[in-house]
Amino acid sequence: MKENSAMQKLPPYLFARIEKKIEEAREKGIDIISLGIGDPDRPTPRHVIDRMAKAIENPANHQYPSSVGMLSFRQAVAGWFARRFGVQLDPRTEIVSLLGSKEGIAHIAFCFLDPGDVSLVPDPGYPVYSIGAILAGGEPYQMPLLESNGFLPRLEDIPEEKARRAKLLFLNYPNNPTGATADRDFFRKVIEFARQYDILVCHDHAYSEIAFDGIRPFSFLELEGAREVGIEFHSLSKTFNMTGWRIGWACGSPQAIEILARFKSNVDSGVFQAVQEAAIAALEGPQDCVEEMRQVYQERRDAVVQGLNRMGWNIKPPQGSIYVWAPVPKGYDSTSFAEMVLEKAGVVITPGIGYGSYGEGYFRIALTVEVDRIEEALQRMYQAIGTLEF
Numbered sequence: 001m002k003e004n005s006a007m008q009k010l011p012p013y014l015f016a017r018i019e020k021k022i023e024e025a026r027e028k029g030i031d032i033i034s035l036g037i038g039d040p041d042r043p044t045p046r047h048v049i050d051r052m053a054k055a056i057e058n059p060a061n062h063q064y065p066s067s068v069g070m071l072s073f074r075q076a077v078a079g080w081f082a083r084r085f086g087v088q089l090d091p092r093t094e095i096v097s098l099l100g101s102k103e104g105i106a107h108i109a110f111c112f113l114d115p116g117d118v119s120l121v122p123d124p125g126y127p128v129y130s131i132g133a134i135l136a137g138g139e140p141y142q143m144p145l146l147e148s149n150g151f152l153p154r155l156e157d158i159p160e161e162k163a164r165r166a167k168l169l170f171l172n173y174p175n176n177p178t179g180a181t182a183d184r185d186f187f188r189k190v191i192e193f194a195r196q197y198d199i200l201v202c203h204d205h206a207y208s209e210i211a212f213d214g215i216r217p218f219s220f221l222e223l224e225g226a227r228e229v230g231i232e233f234h235s236l237s238k239t240f241n242m243t244g245w246r247i248g249w250a251c252g253s254p255q256a257i258e259i260l261a262r263f264k265s266n267v268d269s270g271v272f273q274a275v276q277e278a279a280i281a282a283l284e285g286p287q288d289c290v291e292e293m294r295q296v297y298q299e300r301r302d303a304v305v306q307g308l309n310r311m312g313w314n315i316k317p318p319q320g321s322i323y324v325w326a327p328v329p330k331g332y333d334s335t336s337f338a339e340m341v342l343e344k345a346g347v348v349i350t351p352g353i354g355y356g357s358y359g360e361g362y363f364r365i366a367l368t369v370e371v372d373r374i375e376e377a378l379q380r381m382y383q384a385i386g387t388l389e390f
């Protein structure tokens with residue numbers, strides 16, 4: 001048996017070594033605090049679960065759903081989008097349901113890339129952008145996200161030859177892993193760039209509802225011309241603590257949505273309708289759970305930033321997402337630092353190299369444990385390694 005050349009190119013699982021060490025430590029009975037995985041720890045809101053419990057009783061929901069999603073789900077998305085961003089979407093032509101946004105992010109590459117085509121992806125970034133390109137036979141081009149540029153890519157630095165071959169451009173603000181947000185002027189430049197080179201902009205908006213200090217992220221579809229050149233990926237995973245439910249959507253350019261929906265109708269049969277009904281309850285129901293969630297993450301973020309800064313770091317609080325992105329101290333690379341923190345403090349952090357070569361020199365902390373555990377983790381780090389040099 002021989003895997004194909006795309007599979008051969010897939011990077012080995014970068015966290016495998018760390019995962020092995022976690023296992024070994026747990027076997028020894030060591031209490032591990034994991035700040036590694038970005039999976040919300042709190043439960044899905046009660047009213048969403050109740051709606052699911054009812055919907056599961058309806059035999060009509062036991063049959064194949066449609067891969068574009070129930071019209072009532074797409075209408076609920078359109079309603080939420082209008083209330084939240086002031087953007088009117090046509091539920092019939094401008095929205096498609098996804099089995100979690102990860103599914104759409106991976107599959108969009110199969111819709112737009114031919115061999116030799118380029119997908120412009122942020123580095124550091126969510127690994128699925130470049131993996132989708134590789135699996136589809138395309139070629140990812142990594143756009144560096146540098147701290148000195150607010151973790152925004154510099155479009156003017158993309159080589160002309162790559163831009164000409166590019167079919168897709170991925171962006172994600174609020175950003176995983178850096179926590180950065182972007183302003184409207186940046187996205188206006190993106191739209192201009194996409195027009196110039198005929199590129200589909202794919203904005204991953206998984207953290208649209210998670211920003212702090214009064215920042216309220218906008219949708220890039222609010223901007224003039226966006227709908228002609230782009231789509232936005234949304235997810236209920238982080239907003240409503242629903243990572244296990246597998247539901248999200250893509251919206252924007254009707255042309256791109258039709259193409260993605262046509263692809264999907266040939267490879268999947270959509271989201272379990274009871275889950276779609278639960279998602280309707282989330283989108284149309286009370287939104288105070290979202291505000292509460294924001295406050296929870298902001299408190300945790302502040303605990304992490306204060307704790308790190310007491311140990312010698314000098315980091316600014318991230319503006320959004322559920323992560324703190326910080327440089328590793330002198331004498332370490334991201335992997336050796338993460339291994340040392342795990343061994344000496346029993347705390348799991350993610351090495352930045354896992355998000356691309358420009359993630360080297362950084363590590364990521366996920367804000368997915370309660371404040372008392374965060375404080376304990378930082379206390380243990382302090383005891384294990386003391387104050388640090390940069």
Ligand SMILES: *Cc1c(COP(=O)(O)O)cnc(C)c1O
Pocket residue numbers: 038099100101102103126172176204206234235236237238243247248
């Ligand atoms: C969590 C996350 C997603 C959401 O994935 P789902 O498949 O919707 O659960 C998408 N993009 C980024 C950057 C994420 O961190």
